[in-house]
Amino acid sequence: MSLLDAASEHDALELLHDLGCTDGLPVVIPTADRVARMVLATGYEPDLVLGEMGPMYGSATVEKVATAAVMAGCIPDHAPVVVAAVRAVCQPEFDLTEMQATTHCTAPLMIVCGPARHACGQIASGFGALGPGHRANASIGRALRLAMINIGGARPGSSDMALHGHPGKFTYCVAEDEENSPFPGLHTTFGYEPDQSAVIITGAEAPHSTFFTGDRDDPNSVESLLNVIALVMANPGSNNVHIRGGSITVIMNPDHAEVIRRAGLTREDVQAELASRATISVGTMRRINPTFFVQGVDTDDKGRFSDAADEDLVHVLKDPSRVLVLQAGGSGLYTMVMPSWCAGPHRNAIVHSEIELDQVCEIPGMAR
Amino acid sequence: MRDSISIARLGIPAVALVTEEFWPQGDFFANSSGMPEVPRVKLPHPVAGTGEDKMAEVASDITPSIVELLSS
Numbered sequence: 001m002s003l004l005d006a007a008s009e010h011d012a013l014e015l016l017h018d019l020g021c022t023d024g025l026p027v028v029i030p031t032a033d034r035v036a037r038m039v040l041a042t043g044y045e046p047d048l049v050l051g052e053m054g055p056m057y058g059s060a061t062v063e064k065v066a067t068a069a070v071m072a073g074c075i076p077d078h079a080p081v082v083v084a085a086v087r088a089v090c091q092p093e094f095d096l097t098e099m100q101a102t103t104h105c106t107a108p109l110m111i112v113c114g115p116a117r118h119a120c121g122q123i124a125s126g127f128g129a130l131g132p133g134h135r136a137n138a139s140i141g142r143a144l145r146l147a148m149i150n151i152g153g154a155r156p157g158s159s160d161m162a163l164h165g166h167p168g169k170f171t172y173c174v175a176e177d178e179e180n181s182p183f184p185g186l187h188t189t190f191g192y193e194p195d196q197s198a199v200i201i202t203g204a205e206a207p208h209s210t211f212f213t214g215d216r217d218d219p220n221s222v223e224s225l226l227n228v229i230a231l232v233m234a235n236p237g238s239n240n241v242h243i244r245g246g247s248i249t250v251i252m253n254p255d256h257a258e259v260i261r262r263a264g265l266t267r268e269d270v271q272a273e274l275a276s277r278a279t280i281s282v283g284t285m286r287r288i289n290p291t292f293f294v295q296g297v298d299t300d301d302k303g304r305f306s307d308a309a310d311e312d313l314v315h316v317l318k319d320p321s322r323v324l325v326l327q328a329g330g331s332g333l334y335t336m337v338m339p340s341w342c343a344g345p346h347r348n349a350i351v352h353s354e355i356e357l358d359q360v361c362e363i364p365g366m367a368r
Numbered sequence: 369m370r371d372s373i374s375i376a377r378l379g380i381p382a383v384a385l386v387t388e389e390f391w392p393q394g395d396f397f398a399n400s401s402g403m404p405e406v407p408r409v410k411l412p413h414p415v416a417g418t419g420e421d422k423m424a425e426v427a428s429d430i431t432p433s434i435v436e437l438l439s440s
Contacts, residue, residue, distance in 0.1 A: 057400050
C-alpha cells in the first residue's frame with residue numbers, strides 16, 4: 001500500500017505512522033489539495049528551497065514545509081511563521097544536523113515577536129503559553145518538528161539519539177508579551193524594527209520553574225529575583241555549566257517583569273546582571289564531575305581549572321547577549337529558565353528570521 | 369561519524385569509531401552523506417567512563433581492525 005492509494009484518511013494515517021512520518025500523534029493527512037493551498041498561503045513557489053535539514057540533508061522546499069504544516073494542523077495564517085522558522089534553523093550557525101543527532105534533549109524553542117503574533121493566528125503569550133490549548137502555538141511548533149523529522153530525518157534511536165528527549169520536542173512555540181513587557185520587542189535586539197516580525201530560535205531544554213515572591217516594600221526585591229534566576233541558570237547538572245559557551249532563555253511572568261521595571265533595569269542590564277551572577281564554584285564542579293569539568297571541554301577552558309582554587313567562581317555564560325530575556329506567561333510566582341545544549345561547531349547559536357507578512361496570499365474561501 | 373566523513377572527503381584515510389548503540393546512527397549518517405562505505409569500527413557501548421583498564425582493553429581489541437582499514 002502506498003499513500004496514494006490509501007482507501008481512507010484512517011488508512012493513510014496508519015501508513016504515515018508506520019512510515020515514521022509522524023511525531024506519534026495523529027496528523028492531518030497532507031492531501032495534494034491541502035498542501036497546495038498551504039503553499040499558496042506562503043506566497044512562494046512550491047519548489048523554492050528554504051534550506052537544507054540534516055542529518056538526512058533533505059531540501060526544505062516550500063512544498064515539503066507546507067506538507068509538514070498541514071500535518072501539524074496549521075491553518076494558512078500560520079504559514080509565514082513556519083516558513084521563517086525553517087529558514088532560521090537551516091542557518092549553519094544553528095548546527096541543526098548536530099542538534100538533531102545529539103544525545104542531549106534539546107529542542108528548538110520558537111519565540112515569535114512583532115505584529116505576526118496577532119496576524120498569524122493569535123500566537124499565545126499569556127497564561128499557559130508554553131502548554132496545551134493554544135492552537136497556533138501548538139501547530140506552528142509542531143510543524144517545525146514534523147519538518148525536522150521528515151525533511152531532516154530525525155528519528156529516535158537511529159538518527160536522533162536524544163537519550164530522553166523532552167515534551168518540547170513535540171512543539172515549542174511562544175509569543176513574546178510585548179504589549180505588557182518592560183523591554184522592547186526581543187526582535188529589536190537582533191536588528192529588526194519594532195513593526196517588523198521575526199522568529200527567534202534557540203535550542204532549549206524544557207522550562208525550569210523558578211519561584212519568586214516579590215515584595216513591593218522591599219527595595220532589594222530585584223536583587224533577590226536576579227539571584228534566584230541566576231542560581232537556576234547555574235544548575236550544576238546543566239550543559240551550560242559543564243560545557244559553557246551556550247545560551248540560556250529566561251521567560252519572566254508579568255509580575256517578575258514588573259519588579260524589573262520598577263528597578264529601572266533595561267534588558268541589557270538584566271542580561272549583564274544574570275550573566276555576572278550565574279556562577280558556580282570550581283570546588284562544586286570538582287565534587288560532582290571532576291574529569292569532565294576540570295579538564296575543560298571548551299577550547300578556552302583547557303586546563304584552566306586544573307590549578308584553580310575550590311572557591312574560584314566560573315561564569316556559566318561567557319557572553320551576556322546569550323541570555324534571552326523576555327516576558328510571557330500569566331501573572332504569578334514563576335519565571336521559566338531554559339538551559340541549552342551548548343555544543344555543535346557554532347555552539348548551537350541563537351538564530352532568527354523575519355516573518356514576511358507581505359508575502360501572504362489571501363485566498364477567498366480558504367478553509368481555516 | 370561526521371568528522372570521519374569530512375576527513376575522508378579530503379582524501380585522508382579515516383576510520384570512525386562507533387559504539388554499538390550508535391551503529392544505526394552511523395549507518396544513517398554514512399548513507400545521508402553519500403558515503404555508505406566510509407570505514408567504521410564497532411566499539412562496545414558505553415566506552416566513556418568505563419575506566420582506564422576497560423578502555424585499554426577496547427583499544428587493544430580494535431587496533432588491528434583500525435590498522436587493517438587504514439591499510440586497505
